[in-house]
Amino acid sequence: MVIHYKCPNCGADMVFDSNSGKLSCGSCGRKDDIESFPKENILNEFSEGEAVEYHCKNCGAVILTDADTTATKCSFCGAGVVLADRLSGNLAPALVLPFTISKEQATEAFKTWCRNGRLTPKGFMTANRIKSITGMYVPFWLYDLHSAGSVDAVCTKVRTYTRGDYIYTETSYYDVHRGVDLTYRKVPADASEKMDDMLMDKLEPYDYRNLKEFNTPYLAGYIAEKYNYDDKELFPRIKQRVDKYVDSYIKSTTSQYTTTMIKRRNIDTNQKHAYYTLIPVWMVCYDYNKAEHIFAMNGQTGKIVGKPPISYKKVAAWFGGIAGVTFVALKSLALIFGGGF
Structure with missing residues (x-):
């Protein structure tokens, strides 16, 4: 219909x-x-x-x-x-995050982004080769998750002190236990086989306070895709991502120690709910040097991700400038210390 x-x-x-x-x-x-x-x-x-x-x-x-x-x-x-x-x-999507950036705003934001590229070729920075810019609603699953479990680790505290002519290093060992009970809300994973997962991940974060119950008028004037993977098929990917969050949290609770070595880790992450959601993305096709470059822009914040062409002359000049500054600094130190440096 x-x-x-x-x-x-x-x-x-x-x-x-x-x-x-x-x-x-x-x-x-x-x-x-x-x-x-x-x-x-x-x-x-x-x-x-x-x-x-x-x-x-x-x-x-x-x-x-x-x-x-x-x-x-x-x-x-x-x-x-x-x-x-x-x-x-x-x-049928449950939620939609409407576009807040217009096509005109997206075009100007992309041109500004191009001009800020310090290592891009001069011709690329003019940003006058935009071949197409398309507003697209990309299908995502937003997951509510619960992680529970326990972790045993061996941690150390290292202390160095001097007595007389000797320097001593003292290492103390501790058996550390952590109980984990974490809840995550609306962790995103794109569900389209056409979109590059890494590209979509880099567009985050989105402000989910602006989520709306899905209604078809939000799509009028834009392109939208339906999901290729359901929430069960994508869960292993999202679990792998959440495992990194759990590890980061555990590490934050042992920051008072010098080192931490995990002996046993038992984390159980379960899906509580998944919301089929349409997320706004501007796709920019840019024609430069007889090749097309694809960029993605967060349709809510204007954040741009993609790989612009690199000017190797600018890279060489940039590294040459660093080397020159370093040489001048070393020469100055040699003069200060009478050539002994």
Whole structure:
């Protein structure tokens, strides 16, 4: 089923506006609250066949998508459409984190980020080769978890002192036990096979205080994907991540010791709840030196991650500058100490 949101004033298509948090009409400027949007202005059209071919309600053009797309735009008239039949049943998100950064803001933020690249080529820093910038809702699972268990360790305290002409080192050993009872809320893991996991992890953190109950108007004007992995399939990955949090917590409780060696570790992490959530990401395709570079931007905070090209001339100059400063510093010390340095 294809969904269009029509302006009650002029009949034009409305899209979600990241600045106001409302449905907005680009034609007459009207804005409507999502919760109170008139149902008579929501137009539905059922798809044909096996739900892989849809028709735009505006121009009648065929909308072809892959099987994972849940929201897109008509290639002919540009209307934002939501494919509601792919957002029902087990595929219905529980929560959505709306975009708070507009396309214009994302473009300017990316240009600023490029200009701040001290080691990028000069041509790259002009930021005038943005090939495309796409607002996308990426499917995530947010996990509530509980970790319980016990840890036994051998810790040491090392003390050094001087008596007469001798320096002594004293090492004391301690048997240390820690009981662990930790709760984690909304630990994220992206559930799309198309997205790079490391790239998505680096976009964190998100402010989950702005989470909303899912409603299809939030997707209007953006692209959205459905999950490829359910919460059970992703749990081993999230457990591995939480194990690092647990180890870090245990380490923080033994900071008064010089060294800590774990003898026995028994941690049981259980999933209490998982929320299927759509997270906002701007995907930037940048054309430089006959190659495409892909960057991702947090659609809520503007944080950018990706690998920009590196100017090896700038790298060499940078290291040369450090070497020169170091040489000058050593020469100055030699003069101060009369050449004895």
